[in-house]
Amino acid sequence: MALKILSNCINCSVCEPECPNLAISYDTTKKIYVINPDLCTECVGFYDEPTCDAVCPINCIEPDPDRIEEKPILFEKYRKIYNK
Numbered sequence: 287m288a289l290k291i292l293s294n295c296i297n298c299s300v301c302e303p304e305c306p307n308l309a310i311s312y313d314t315t316k317k318i319y320v321i322n323p324d325l326c327t328e329c330v331g332f333y334d335e336p337t338c339d340a341v342c343p344i345n346c347i348e349p350d351p352d353r354i355e356e357k358p359i360l361f362e363k364y365r366k367i368y369n370k
């Protein structure tokens with residue numbers, strides 16, 4: 287599944303450059319960082335674990351229950367993003 291940033295994000299910007307898929311950006315309306323679920327592969331194709339979750343100092347990144355996707359689907363998403 288894709289991951290989701292919770293509303294208690296403190297906008298520290300640490301996660302944004304760590305995403306290999308450029309899925310994280312600052313949302314000027316919500317005024318927090320957000321994850322584009324179409325680009326989030328849970329880091330499948332790059333790392334064993336979601337790297338944004340690993341670096342977030344307040345643990346405000348969680349699985350998105352609305353975007354439950356198993357590993358094969360995540361890998362397919364990765365392949366589509368990179369035309370592999």
Ligand code: SF4
Pocket residue numbers: 289304305306307308309310321325326327328329330336337338339
């Ligand atoms: S889990 Fe990985 S791919 Fe998804 S937003 Fe976080 S760093 Fe990016």
Ligand code: SF4
Pocket residue numbers: 291294295296297298299300301302319341342343344345346347
């Ligand atoms: S690392 Fe966590 S607190 Fe910092 S911007 Fe990302 S989601 Fe927000």
